[in-house]
Amino acid sequence: MRLPADDQNARIQELEEAFALFNQTSEQLSQSYAALEDRTADLQAQLAQSDKEKRRMADRLKRLLDLLPAAVIVLDEQNNVTEMNPSAIGILGEDALGRAWSVVQRNVFLKKTAAHELITHNGQVYQLSNTALDQEVGRILLLQDISASRQLQAHQSRHQRLTSMGEMAASLAHQIRTPLASALLYVSQLNEQDLAFAQREKFTQKIQGSLHHLESLVQDMLQYAKGGTFPKKRIALQSVIEHALKLCQPRAEALQAELHYDDSAAALELLGDMDALSTALQNLINNALDVIGSQAVVHIRVQRHADFVDMMVTDNGPGIEADNLEKIFEPFYTSRAKGTGLGLAVVRTIAEAHQGEVWVKSIIGYGSKFGIRLPINPAEDER
Numbered sequence: 001m002r003l004p005a006d007d008q009n010a011r012i013q014e015l016e017e018a019f020a021l022f023n024q025t026s027e028q029l030s031q032s033y034a035a036l037e038d039r040t041a042d043l044q045a046q047l048a049q050s051d052k053e054k055r056r057m058a059d060r061l062k063r064l065l066d067l068l069p070a071a072v073i074v075l076d077e078q079n080n081v082t083e084m085n086p087s088a089i090g091i092l093g094e095d096a097l098g099r100a101w102s103v104v105q106r107n108v109f110l111k112k113t114a115a116h117e118l119i120t121h122n123g124q125v126y127q128l129s130n131t132a133l134d135q136e137v138g139r140i141l142l143l144q145d146i147s148a149s150r151q152l153q154a155h156q157s158r159h160q161r162l163t164s165m166g167e168m169a170a171s172l173a174h175q176i177r178t179p180l181a182s183a184l185l186y187v188s189q190l191n192e193q194d195l196a197f198a199q200r201e202k203f204t205q206k207i208q209g210s211l212h213h214l215e216s217l218v219q220d221m222l223q224y225a226k227g228g229t230f231p232k233k234r235i236a237l238q239s240v241i242e243h244a245l246k247l248c249q250p251r252a253e254a255l256q257a258e259l260h261y262d263d264s265a266a267a268l269e270l271l272g273d274m275d276a277l278s279t280a281l282q283n284l285i286n287n288a289l290d291v292i293g294s295q296a297v298v299h300i301r302v303q304r305h306a307d308f309v310d311m312m313v314t315d316n317g318p319g320i321e322a323d324n325l326e327k328i329f330e331p332f333y334t335s336r337a338k339g340t341g342l343g344l345a346v347v348r349t350i351a352e353a354h355q356g357e358v359w360v361k362s363i364i365g366y367g368s369k370f371g372i373r374l375p376i377n378p379a380e381d382e383r
Contacts, residue, residue, distance in 0.1 A: 042301040
């Protein structure tokens with residue numbers, strides 16, 4: 001059956017239109033494919049350039065790490081050493097690779113301080129810092145050798161101490177002269193044959209007072225000159241306080257002063273030097289007795305915190321001017337005629353030698369509170 005001519009023409013026209021649309025679509029696809037090929041080639045070129053830049057940056061970073069004098073250590077999520085630069089290999093050894101950082105630290109370093117300093121068996125000091133990796137689980141450690149800096153600080157400290165000792169010698173020579181001359185004068189008067197017993201007793205007490213003053217001068221000088229070199233061992237803080245009170249009690253009774261202690265240091269132990277800490281506490285107590293004199297009331301109390309303790313001495317004295325709160329701990333600063341100016345300086349020296357500090361709070365007319373703050377677990381005890 002044949003279609004009418006009009007229908008055939010319509011069908012042919014439809015096919016022509018379809019072929020034309022197909023050709024148009026094919027042309028568009030060809031153009032799009034060509035554009036895609038161009039874009040792909042451009043991306044490949046950019047990627048190649050990016051890879052080249054990455055390789056160049058990686059090479060620069062590697063060269064930088066190789067030349068860096070500080071040690072760089074990379075740890076994984078288990079804290080195992082996965083990468084080290086040459087400086088790190090020089091410090092830790094090649095066998096540290098793949099080992100736990102805690103094991104490496106124990107093998108290479110003698111101790112770790114609270115300031116994140118690692119000290120080797122031969123005295124080298126390294127500053128440890130770390131940061132987390134950005135995209136991965138793990139850490140990057142940085143070890144910097146600060147031994148030279150520590151030696152310079154120690155040298156400067158020794159120089160300052162020698163300078164202070166020179167000033168101290170000049171000051172002591174002046175201060176010793178007065179009590180020594182007084183003692184010699186009273187001794188010469190004791191030789192008089194017709195001296196009454198009461199007068200002889202009075203001169204004897206004067207001589208003893210002058211000699212005690214000389215002893216305190218020499219004791220302060222020796223303690224200050226000793227600086228921070230104290231042997232440290234585990235000690236009971238209660239024993240420190242009881243020892244200081246025992247030595248200060250006779251003077252307090254002579255002045256009709258009161259010393260009170262509430263046993264707040266019971267069962268509390270520290271790493272330190274018994275004699276040095278007792279001397280520091282005695283200096284604080286005697287300082288209160290010197291300032292107040294008769295009718296002084298002094299309270300000794302210990303307050304424990306999470307990581308440190310405060311050994312406090314509170315008095316009922318006149319208080320300290322705000323401008324003098326820092327000056328009183330400086331060597332040779334004193335407002336008393338018979339003061340050496342070293343008592344509180346010795347307290348600060350001893351506190352700092354125990355990785356602690358000394359502090360003071362005072363209100364004019366209401367008294368003062370001095371404190372020696374000491375760490376419960378000092379850094380030397382860490383590994």
